[in-house]
Amino acid sequence: MTKEQIRDTILEIIGQIIPDEDLSNLKGDVPLREQVELDSMDFLDIIMELRKRYGIEVPESDYTQLATLDGSVAYLDPRMRDL
Amino acid sequence: MAAKKADESRIVVTGVGLTAPNGNNLAEFRQSLLDGKSGIQKINIRYMGELLAGVCHFDPLKYQKKKELRRGTRAGSIAIYCAQEAIADAKLDFACLDKSKIGIYLGITEHGTVETENEIYEIKQFDYDVKYWSHHHNPRVVANNPAGEVTLNLEITGPHYTLGAACAGGNIGLIQGLQMLLLNEVDLALSGGVSECTGSFGIFAGFKSEGALAFHPNPEKACRPFDKDRNGVVVSEGGCIFVLERLSDALKRGANIYGEIVGYAINSDATDFILPNAERQVECMKLALNKAGISPEDIDIINTHGTGTIEGDPVECQAIREVFGEHPHAYINNTKSFIGHTMGAAGALELAGNLPSFEDCIVHPTINLDHLDPKCPLNNLVINKPKKIDKVDYILNNSFGMLGINSVVIVKKIVA
Numbered sequence: 001m002t003k004e005q006i007r008d009t010i011l012e013i014i015g016q017i018i019p020d021e022d023l024s025n026l027k028g029d030v031p032l033r034e035q036v037e038l039d040s041m042d043f044l045d046i047i048m049e050l051r052k053r054y055g056i057e058v059p060e061s062d063y064t065q066l067a068t069l070d071g072s073v074a075y076l077d078p079r080m081r082d083l
Numbered sequence: 084m085a086a087k088k089a090d091e092s093r094i095v096v097t098g099v100g101l102t103a104p105n106g107n108n109l110a111e112f113r114q115s116l117l118d119g120k121s122g123i124q125k126i127n128i129r130y131m132g133e134l135l136a137g138v139c140h141f142d143p144l145k146y147q148k149k150k151e152l153r154r155g156t157r158a159g160s161i162a163i164y165c166a167q168e169a170i171a172d173a174k175l176d177f178a179c180l181d182k183s184k185i186g187i188y189l190g191i192t193e194h195g196t197v198e199t200e201n202e203i204y205e206i207k208q209f210d211y212d213v214k215y216w217s218h219h220h221n222p223r224v225v226a227n228n229p230a231g232e233v234t235l236n237l238e239i240t241g242p243h244y245t246l247g248a249a250c251a252g253g254n255i256g257l258i259q260g261l262q263m264l265l266l267n268e269v270d271l272a273l274s275g276g277v278s279e280c281t282g283s284f285g286i287f288a289g290f291k292s293e294g295a296l297a298f299h300p301n302p303e304k305a306c307r308p309f310d311k312d313r314n315g316v317v318v319s320e321g322g323c324i325f326v327l328e329r330l331s332d333a334l335k336r337g338a339n340i341y342g343e344i345v346g347y348a349i350n351s352d353a354t355d356f357i358l359p360n361a362e363r364q365v366e367c368m369k370l371a372l373n374k375a376g377i378s379p380e381d382i383d384i385i386n387t388h389g390t391g392t393i394e395g396d397p398v399e400c401q402a403i404r405e406v407f408g409e410h411p412h413a414y415i416n417n418t419k420s421f422i423g424h425t426m427g428a429a430g431a432l433e434l435a436g437n438l439p440s441f442e443d444c445i446v447h448p449t450i451n452l453d454h455l456d457p458k459c460p461l462n463n464l465v466i467n468k469p470k471k472i473d474k475v476d477y478i479l480n481n482s483f484g485m486l487g488i489n490s491v492v493i494v495k496k497i498v499a
Contacts, residue, residue: 019149041154044218052215 098173098326104137137319159232190252190276195224249484253430275431308389317423346375352487417449430482
């Protein structure tokens with residue numbers, strides 16, 4: 001996957017988890033939880049979806065790296081580029 | 084004759100919110116019951132294929148966001164819909180109410196079965212590796228879930244819980260609300276019952292293994308209480324929540340009053356896991372009549388529990404004959420013949436469908452009764468067509484459940 005495809009995938013997963021939110025104007029460098037209604041259970045849904053779809057394990061100590069969209073792409077790029 | 088009670092000690096129904104397989108509010112539901120309109124359809128059940136069930140068709144997005152739907156349960160969604168509809172029907176100024184004095188008491192037959200089955204099905208795809216088990220599982224399956232989801236949706240901070248009472252749950256939710264009002268624990272009760280059981284293959288399979296799951300080539304003919312060709316239960320989902328308040332409060336705000344709960348009783352068979360007990364049902368009806376301070380001759384409508392099973396229906400008929408005699412004054416009907424067995428919702432839904440009789444003096448029928456089983460002799464059964472009668476002052480509602488739990492509620496017409 002390219003970085004663009006990873007970003008689209010993350011957005012698609014988030015869109016499933018919080019379907020009432022408009023994700024079209026999300027800023028990449030601002031924490032997601034400051035821009036949309038995304039609580040800790042929703043965040044765990046993202047982690048679960050990455051596990052189910054791609055077998056990616058995100059240890060709890062790395063959760064903060066997924067706080068922003070840009071951070072998520074950077075973190076997932078080495079784990080998803082060969083998918 | 085019972086001593087006259089103060090208006091503060093009289094509990095009335097001032098709002099009804101419901102979803103049934105044949106109607107999503109009381110007016111629609113009542114019309115279906117008068118028109119003989121069934122709500123039973125074919126449904127595909129995991130591992131089992133095509134079966135018959137009663138499915139509700141309300142719009143869950145009327146009161147919930149998509150995210151709430153994804154996170155919560157079907158029972159929670161049904162409860163939210165019914166609670167919101169009941170509050171609107173009661174014409175309460177909800178924003179001005181003290182939310183800490185509202186209680187939510189919902190009868191359930193079971194809860195968590197659907198969600199547990201779904202999770203096991205989901206992790207089966209991952210060779211039962213439990214790291215794929217959802218973090219949403221526990222809040223979905225806690226027994227208070229359906230009532231708790233209502234508090235989240237409506238920001239109610241008073242007490243909420245469910246009452247596990249098998250298929251007597253709907254009546255028992257109502258009784259609990261009444262008791263909490265009488266104890267002054269709350270000023271308003273949202274009481275009734277809900278069921279999401281059509282989502283569980285286990286419930287269908289359980290009835291099938293008991294030899295008590297109804298089948299018929301025509302879904303609308305499948306639920307046939309008291310008919311000699313009945314062959315079991317039609318599993319259905321549904322919900323019904325009443326707004327209960329003290330008569331004094333209802334009069335003060337000029338509320339529309341559907342009726343007063345004047346009698347109720349709960350008892351236990353203590354004889355069998357599944358099979359009912361006529362003697363205990365008799366005792367339960369008599370206890371409720373005593374509490375109401377009335378005689379069997381005062382009852383105008385009896386809504387039977389009758390589920391359409393071979394074993395259960397004759398027992399209730401025997402109990403009714405013993406309490407009301409061979410030639411009762413009351414007319415007798417059945418709601419499950421239309422909507423199947425809505426389990427935890429049944430007692431509340433079936434009472435709701437009869438409440439308009441106080442106004443129109445029409446008794447809705449029991450349908451699908453083509454050949455009365457000689458083992459179910461009941462005079463005054465209203466069969467297949469509604470019956471207009473002279474007056475309706477009292478309605479008695481039977482609701483019984485597994486493990487031998489019996490419940491009876493009696494509602495009286497309030498004369499304005």
